[in-house]
Amino acid sequence: QVQLVESGGGLVQPGGSLRLSCATSGTIFSINAMGWYRQAPGKQRELVAGIVSGGMTNYADSVKGRFTISRDNLKNTLYLQMNSLKPEDTAVYYCNLVTRSWDYWGQGTQVTVSA
Secondary structure, three states, X not given: OOEEEEEOOEEEOXXXXXXXXXXXXOXXXXXXXXXXXXXXXXXXXXXXXXXXXXXXXXXXXXXXXXXXXXXXOOOOEEEEEEOOOOHHHOEEEXXXXXXXXXXXXXXXXXXXXXX
16 A cells, blocks of 8 residues: 655766655555665665654765755655765665554665766
């Protein structure tokens, strides 16, 4: 019933910006946290940014000062604003929602930062 759909990925030059969106649908109870993960070819999936129900955020050291996670409860949407993009940011980005009972994932959106 719960569905997460990412969008906003694409091809950008180093130093450029993108804003990823994660539209949520379905009935969701007891949200513990939401976050953005990414996975590059040949590397394991890593947490990029997270936001808990109280609004506190955390970021991977590699993206601090460049990425901002936010949510719009009225639109049921999670965002990731990415600035000053680097080639090493190239990956598939996944939206994640954590409840007391289950973890939900989107299909992923490709972000490519060309050198």
